[in-house]
Amino acid sequence: MIAAHDDLHNKLNIEQDQDVKQFLTFFMAEEEYGVDILTVQEIRSWEEITVIPNSPDFVKGVINLRGTIVPIVDLRLRFGIPAIEYGPLTVVIVLKVELENASKIMGIVVDAVSDVYSIAEHEAKAVPHLSDSDNAQYVAGLVNVGEKMVALLDLQKTMDI
Amino acid sequence: MSIDLSQFYEVFFEESFEGLDAMEAELLNLVPGEEDSETINTIFRAAHSIKGGSGTFGFNSVADFTHVLETLLDQIREGSRDLTAEHVNLLLKSVDCLRALLRALQAEQQPDLTEADELRIKFEEILGMRAASKVAEPVQEPLSENSINTFQIDFKPHHHLFKTGNEPLYMISELAELGDLETQAFQDAVPDITDLAPEDCFLSWRFFLTTEKDQSCIEEIFEWVEDDADITITLCGGLFGDEVAVSAAPSTQVETDNKNEKAATKPDAEVKKVSAVKSTTTNTESTSIRVGIDKVDSLINMVGELVITQAMLTQLGEQEITEATIASLQEGLAQLAHNTRDLQESVMRIRMLPISFVFSRFPRLVRDISQKLDKQVELKLLGEQTELDKTVMEKISDPMVHLVRNSLDHGLETVDKRVAAGKNPVGTVTLNAFHQGGNIVIEIMDDGQGLNTTKIREKAIKNGLISEADDLSDNEVNELIFLPGFSTADQVSDLSGRGVGMDVVRRNIEALSGSVEVSSAPGVGSTFTIRLPLTLAILDGQLVRVAEHTYIIPLISIIESLQIDITKVSRVGKDLDVLRLRDEYIPILRLYSIFNHQGAIETLDKTLLVVVESDNQKIGLLVDDLLSQQQVVIKSLEANYQKVDGVSGATILGDGRVSLIVDISGLIKLSGLRKPGSQELIIESKANLEAS
Incomplete structure (x- = not known):
C-alpha cells in the first residue's frame, strides 16, 4: 500500500513537472520569443554558409554540423521582418524539430539569445486572432514574464518549409 | 514457465x-x-x-x-x-x-x-x-475441436533421453498449459542406487490431460522426442476423472524423487540450452548484414589504436607547451589522421559483401530457362568473392537477371543450330566479377550467335532511331539496343522483351552511377560489361566554381572540359546557345542562371564548359573555374531539409565547408531543355539546327 501511495505521489509530481517547461528565449527586432529548451541542440555563432540554389529567401543555406548537413533559416525573413546585417551577437540556435513524419535538425538565425524561463503551461495565453498578421500562426502562445511578454514559437509550423 | x-x-x-x-x-x-x-x-x-x-x-x-x-x-x-x-x-x-x-x-x-x-x-x-494415413487425420479433428476431452498419454522415454538434450519437465509443464493435467510417474524401472547411471532416464509417465485443444497440440509437444520415447495418446472422454484423483497422490512423491535424480543431469541440459541461445543471437544479427569476424576484429584493433593515440594527445595537452611537445603533438596528430583514415576504410568495408550473394540465384534461373527453351547451357561463375557495397548489390540483381535472360533467350542457339555451326552443343554463359581501379566490373558473357547487327540496324531504322543514311560502325549499331523504344513487339517472348527493354537496364545501372556496354562478334558470342562504383557512399567529383559557390560534378558523367570557341556557338530560339563540338551540337546550360547566382562570368567566349552526359544526352555546363578533383563522401540533404532540384546531395570539403553535388538529369529537367513527357531534348534534330 505504501509503495502504491508513493507511486501515486511520484506520478503527481511528474505531472506537475510536465506542466512547467523551460524555455530558451531570444530577441528578434526587440521582441522576445521562446522555444522549448528540450528541442535546443546547441547554440553557435554565425558562420559561413553554403547557399542552396532556388530556395526561399529565409533559407540561408546549409552548414556542416560535425558531419551532418543542417539547413539554417533566418527567422527575421521567415516572419517578414526586415533583415539586418549579421553581427557578433547574431547566433544560430540549432533545434531538433519534430515534423509530421520525421525529426529534423535545423538551425535558426536570431538577433541574440536572452534567457531561460520556467513557464507553466497554463500560464500561456492563446494568440489573439489578428487578421492582418500572418505571423500569428507561428506562435503557440503568449506568456508574461515580469514586465515582458514572450511569444512561444510553434516550431512545427515555423520550420515546416 | x-x-x-x-x-x-x-x-x-x-x-x-x-x-x-x-x-x-x-x-x-x-x-x-x-x-x-x-x-x-x-x-x-x-x-x-x-x-x-x-x-x-x-x-x-x-x-x-x-x-x-x-x-x-x-x-x-x-x-x-x-x-x-x-x-x-x-x-x-x-x-x-x-x-x-x-x-x-x-x-x-x-x-x-x-x-x-x-x-x-x-x-x-x-x-x-x-488416401492412407493423411486422410485419416482430418477426420479426428472435428471430433476433438471445441469440446473438452480427456487424453491419456503414456510417455515412456528411452534411457538416452537426457543425452539428446531433452527435458521431460519442460514437456510436462507445456502439457499443463494446455489444460488440466494429472500426472502419474512410474519409478519401477529405476534400478538400485549402485546400478543407477545418473545420465539415464528410468522414469516413465502417464498423463491425463483434460483440454479443449486437439490431439495435434499434444503431438506437437512430443515432436522432438518421438524417436527417443514410446508415446501413446488415446482419447478417453471424461471418464477417468475419479481414477485420476486417486492416482494423483502418489505422483507427487515420485516427482520429488525424480527431481533429485534430475539434478545430476541438469547441468548437461543447461549447457545445451546456453549454446542454443548463443547460436540464435548470432543469427539475429545476420538478418541485417553478415560481417566477417576478421573485419570486426580489425575494427576493434583500430579503435584500440585510436584510443591510445587519443590518450597520448590528452597527456601532451596537459603538459606545458614547449618546442619538444609541439613536435610530438604534431606527430600525434599525424597518427590520429592515419588512424581515422584506416578506421573510415574499415567501416566502409563492413558494407561490402561478396558478389556471390547475387550470383547464387543464377544457377536456378539458368536451369529453369534453359529447360523452358530446350537449350543446353552451362553456367560458369567467376570472381564470386569480389566484394561490393550492399546497396549496390541489391540494385544490380534485377538488371543482371535481365541480361542473363537475354543471353539465354537471344544469344545462345538451340542445340541443332550449335551443332550445325560446329560448336559445342552445350552453350556457356559466364558471369565474371572483378575489381578494376575504383570500380567493380561484372561481365556477362555467352558463346552464342552474337548480336545480329543487320537486324538491329533494320529495326532501328524502322523505329526511327537512325536514318537509312547513317553510317554506323558495328559497335555503334550494338549500342542502339540500349536506346529507349528499341525493344519491339515481335521480340516479345515469355522471357525477354516484355516491355522492360535494355534501356531500362541501362537506366537502372546509370542510377547507380555505373555504365553498361556491349561487345559482340557474330557467331562467337557477346559480352555485356557492367561497371559500377564500389560504393554509393563515396564518389569521385570534379569541383567547379560558379560565382563564389563551389559545386561538385560527378566525374563519371563528365566527358570533357573545354574553353568555348565563340565562333562555334549558335543561338537557337530565344535564349538557348548550342556549341558545335566536332559533329555534335551541345546545348549550353548556364549553371549560374539555373541556380540563380549573381556575379558569375556571363560571356561565353573563352569561358569553361564542362561537357557531361546523362540519359544518353550530352549537355555543356558553363562554369567559372575548374578546381580540384577529389573523392567526396555523399551526405543527404533530405535528412534535415528537402529534395533540391538539380542537386543530388551534399558533401563536406576538406576545409569543413558544405558543397552541393550537381544532379545532371535533374538539371536538364530544371532547365526546361527537355520537352515535358519526352526523353528527347528540345533541340534534337540536327537538320533543324543546320538550317538555322
Whole structure:
C-alpha cells in the first residue's frame, strides 16, 4: 500500500513537472520569443554558409554540423521582418524539430539569445486572432514574464518549409 | 514457465530461408542416377530442420508439407527409392512453394495452400500413400475441436533421453498449459542406487490431460522426442476423472524423487540450452548484414589504436607547451589522421559483401530457362568473392537477371543450330566479377550467335532511331539496343522483351552511377560489361566554381572540359546557345542562371564548359573555374531539409565547408531543355539546327 501511495505521489509530481517547461528565449527586432529548451541542440555563432540554389529567401543555406548537413533559416525573413546585417551577437540556435513524419535538425538565425524561463503551461495565453498578421500562426502562445511578454514559437509550423 | 516463441520467429524464418537456399543449390547439383549420399543428406537435413522448426512454432501448414517431402528424401537416402529427374523437379517446385509459404507467414498473412496441396498430392502419389494415413487425420479433428476431452498419454522415454538434450519437465509443464493435467510417474524401472547411471532416464509417465485443444497440440509437444520415447495418446472422454484423483497422490512423491535424480543431469541440459541461445543471437544479427569476424576484429584493433593515440594527445595537452611537445603533438596528430583514415576504410568495408550473394540465384534461373527453351547451357561463375557495397548489390540483381535472360533467350542457339555451326552443343554463359581501379566490373558473357547487327540496324531504322543514311560502325549499331523504344513487339517472348527493354537496364545501372556496354562478334558470342562504383557512399567529383559557390560534378558523367570557341556557338530560339563540338551540337546550360547566382562570368567566349552526359544526352555546363578533383563522401540533404532540384546531395570539403553535388538529369529537367513527357531534348534534330 505504501509503495502504491508513493507511486501515486511520484506520478503527481511528474505531472506537475510536465506542466512547467523551460524555455530558451531570444530577441528578434526587440521582441522576445521562446522555444522549448528540450528541442535546443546547441547554440553557435554565425558562420559561413553554403547557399542552396532556388530556395526561399529565409533559407540561408546549409552548414556542416560535425558531419551532418543542417539547413539554417533566418527567422527575421521567415516572419517578414526586415533583415539586418549579421553581427557578433547574431547566433544560430540549432533545434531538433519534430515534423509530421520525421525529426529534423535545423538551425535558426536570431538577433541574440536572452534567457531561460520556467513557464507553466497554463500560464500561456492563446494568440489573439489578428487578421492582418500572418505571423500569428507561428506562435503557440503568449506568456508574461515580469514586465515582458514572450511569444512561444510553434516550431512545427515555423520550420515546416 | 512459458517462453514467448514469437521472439524467435525471425531467426526461424532466416534459418529456413537459408535452408531452402541450401536445398535449392544442392538440388541443382543432383544428377539422377549419379547422386552422392552427402548431397541427399544435406537436402534431407535442410528439410528436416524446416519441418522441426515450423512444427515448434506452430506453422503446421509448412510442417505437414515438409513432412511428405522429407519422407521421399528419406527413402532416397536409404536407397529404397531411386532418384528421378521428376523428383528433382518436384522438389525444386516444393522449395519455391515453401519459400512462398514462409514469406506469407513472415508477413503474418494467411498462406495460400493450393499449390502446397497440389504438390503434396503429387508426393503422396509417388510415395503410394495417397488416401492412407493423411486422410485419416482430418477426420479426428472435428471430433476433438471445441469440446473438452480427456487424453491419456503414456510417455515412456528411452534411457538416452537426457543425452539428446531433452527435458521431460519442460514437456510436462507445456502439457499443463494446455489444460488440466494429472500426472502419474512410474519409478519401477529405476534400478538400485549402485546400478543407477545418473545420465539415464528410468522414469516413465502417464498423463491425463483434460483440454479443449486437439490431439495435434499434444503431438506437437512430443515432436522432438518421438524417436527417443514410446508415446501413446488415446482419447478417453471424461471418464477417468475419479481414477485420476486417486492416482494423483502418489505422483507427487515420485516427482520429488525424480527431481533429485534430475539434478545430476541438469547441468548437461543447461549447457545445451546456453549454446542454443548463443547460436540464435548470432543469427539475429545476420538478418541485417553478415560481417566477417576478421573485419570486426580489425575494427576493434583500430579503435584500440585510436584510443591510445587519443590518450597520448590528452597527456601532451596537459603538459606545458614547449618546442619538444609541439613536435610530438604534431606527430600525434599525424597518427590520429592515419588512424581515422584506416578506421573510415574499415567501416566502409563492413558494407561490402561478396558478389556471390547475387550470383547464387543464377544457377536456378539458368536451369529453369534453359529447360523452358530446350537449350543446353552451362553456367560458369567467376570472381564470386569480389566484394561490393550492399546497396549496390541489391540494385544490380534485377538488371543482371535481365541480361542473363537475354543471353539465354537471344544469344545462345538451340542445340541443332550449335551443332550445325560446329560448336559445342552445350552453350556457356559466364558471369565474371572483378575489381578494376575504383570500380567493380561484372561481365556477362555467352558463346552464342552474337548480336545480329543487320537486324538491329533494320529495326532501328524502322523505329526511327537512325536514318537509312547513317553510317554506323558495328559497335555503334550494338549500342542502339540500349536506346529507349528499341525493344519491339515481335521480340516479345515469355522471357525477354516484355516491355522492360535494355534501356531500362541501362537506366537502372546509370542510377547507380555505373555504365553498361556491349561487345559482340557474330557467331562467337557477346559480352555485356557492367561497371559500377564500389560504393554509393563515396564518389569521385570534379569541383567547379560558379560565382563564389563551389559545386561538385560527378566525374563519371563528365566527358570533357573545354574553353568555348565563340565562333562555334549558335543561338537557337530565344535564349538557348548550342556549341558545335566536332559533329555534335551541345546545348549550353548556364549553371549560374539555373541556380540563380549573381556575379558569375556571363560571356561565353573563352569561358569553361564542362561537357557531361546523362540519359544518353550530352549537355555543356558553363562554369567559372575548374578546381580540384577529389573523392567526396555523399551526405543527404533530405535528412534535415528537402529534395533540391538539380542537386543530388551534399558533401563536406576538406576545409569543413558544405558543397552541393550537381544532379545532371535533374538539371536538364530544371532547365526546361527537355520537352515535358519526352526523353528527347528540345533541340534534337540536327537538320533543324543546320538550317538555322
